[in-house]
Amino acid sequence: MTETIETRLLGRTVSFDLSGPWLAYWLVIMRVVAGWWLLHAGLDKLMNWPFDASWFVGGQAAGTSLGPFVTMFGDGIGLAFTNAAVPIGQFLIGLGLIVGALTRTAAFFGAFLMMFFYFINGETGGWSHGLVTGELLGIVIFGMIATLGAGRVLGVDAYLERSGYVDRYPRLRYFIG
Amino acid sequence: MSELTTSDRIAMYAGGGLLLVGVVLIGFLDMVFGAGHPVSGEGQIVHEALIPVTYRSYIILAGLLIMGLYAVYRVLATSPGSPGAGGRRSPSTDSGD
Numbered sequence: 001m002t003e004t005i006e007t008r009l010l011g012r013t014v015s016f017d018l019s020g021p022w023l024a025y026w027l028v029i030m031r032v033v034a035g036w037w038l039l040h041a042g043l044d045k046l047m048n049w050p051f052d053a054s055w056f057v058g059g060q061a062a063g064t065s066l067g068p069f070v071t072m073f074g075d076g077i078g079l080a081f082t083n084a085a086v087p088i089g090q091f092l093i094g095l096g097l098i099v100g101a102l103t104r105t106a107a108f109f110g111a112f113l114m115m116f117f118y119f120i121n122g123e124t125g126g127w128s129h130g131l132v133t134g135e136l137l138g139i140v141i142f143g144m145i146a147t148l149g150a151g152r153v154l155g156v157d158a159y160l161e162r163s164g165y166v167d168r169y170p171r172l173r174y175f176i177g
Numbered sequence: 178m179s180e181l182t183t184s185d186r187i188a189m190y191a192g193g194g195l196l197l198v199g200v201v202l203i204g205f206l207d208m209v210f211g212a213g214h215p216v217s218g219e220g221q222i223v224h225e226a227l228i229p230v231t232y233r234s235y236i237i238l239a240g241l242l243i244m245g246l247y248a249v250y251r252v253l254a255t256s257p258g259s260p261g262a263g264g265r266r267s268p269s270t271d272s273g274d
Contacts, residue, residue, distance in 0.1 A: 008181075065234055108248055115241055119234060127230045131200055131237070139241065146248070174252045 027150040031097050034141050038110060039094025045087035053082045056120065064123040066116060089113060097145065100155015105175045107146035114138045149177030184254070188247035195240030199233045 001020040008014065045051040058074030061067050073082045089109060096106030118135035144150075151157030157176040166172045181189070211227030226233075 065231070065238055108245075111241075112245065115238075115245075119238060123231070123234060127234075131204060131230070131233060136200070136237075143244065171252060171255045174248075174255065 024153045027145075027148060027153045028155075030141060031100060031103065031145055031150045031153075031155070034110070034138065034145065035094045035097030035106075037094065037138070038090045038113075039098060042087050042089070042091030042094055046091060049087075051083050051087050053086055054079055057082050060124050061116075061120045064120050066119050070116065070120065086113070097151075100151035100153070100157050101160070102175055103151025103155060103157050104146045104149065104177045107142040107150075111139045111142035111146075114142065146177075151177055184247060184250055188244055192240045192243035192247060195236050195243065197240075199236035199240060203228050203233050203236070 003018045003020050003023070004015065005018055006013070006015045054074060057070050057079065061070035061074070064070075072078055090113070093106045093110045093113070096102050097110070114135045118133060118139065121135065122131065122133060149157070152161060160166060160176045161173070166176065207227045
């Protein structure tokens with residue numbers, strides 16, 4: 001089954017064929033692999049509780065481009081929030097991606113989280129392995145998952161999208177998909 | 178063929194453009210006109226950057242922020258009656274049951 005995509009980009013008409021089954025297949029592969037990446041990271045921290053992010057948000061982040069924002073979470077209630085939000089967030093993002101539930105929400109927050117890792121790890125490490133790192137590729141993958149609505153392929157979002165509730169509140173399609 | 182709105186264009190061209198400038202274009206210029214990039218024994222690239230890496234990371238950050246703000250804007254700007262919010266339905270939902 002071949003689908004033809006026809007659109008305009010940079011003022012030019014763009015037309016190309018896509019293999020429907022292969023596109024669907026890779027959407028699932030991409031979602032599950034990226035999902036396991038974060039689910040594993042979250043589970044690892046939750047199973048070895050307590051998790052302490054102070055070395056990252058309080059120490060390593062200082063002096064980086066995101067430092068002024070991130071170091072606000074370096075102690076007190078901000079740090080307590082971070083210590084809980086990072087593992088729980090990673091767990092939920094990973095789970096959402098794997099089962100395809102609230103996929104666009106999961107992908108958005110996955111990219112959001114990865115942005116901190118990308119800049120703080122990169123800048124403190126002097127970008128010693130170049131500017132294209134696993135974290136940047138993660139951001140790109142999350143962007144693709146959100147754009148293509150990958151949760152609609154063999155995912156819970158396919159069922160959610162069919163529900164009348166989503167028809168009544170179309171804004172919800174930006175959260176699922 | 179879907180039409181792009183102004184916000185789509187800003188996200189695509191400004192957001193994606195800054196990302197590509199920061200990652201690819203400056204990287205290419207750095208490679209061609211900058212100092213060498215010898216790889217150390219630990220596999221690390223010893224940087225003598227033509228354009229400071231800090232500037233590159235700021236450019237990339239600006240691109241990513243534009244894309245993130247665009248995503249938030251799309252959600253907030255969608256009117257409740259809009260049937261096509263979030264893109265058209267997937268083929269699987271049309272033929273599923």
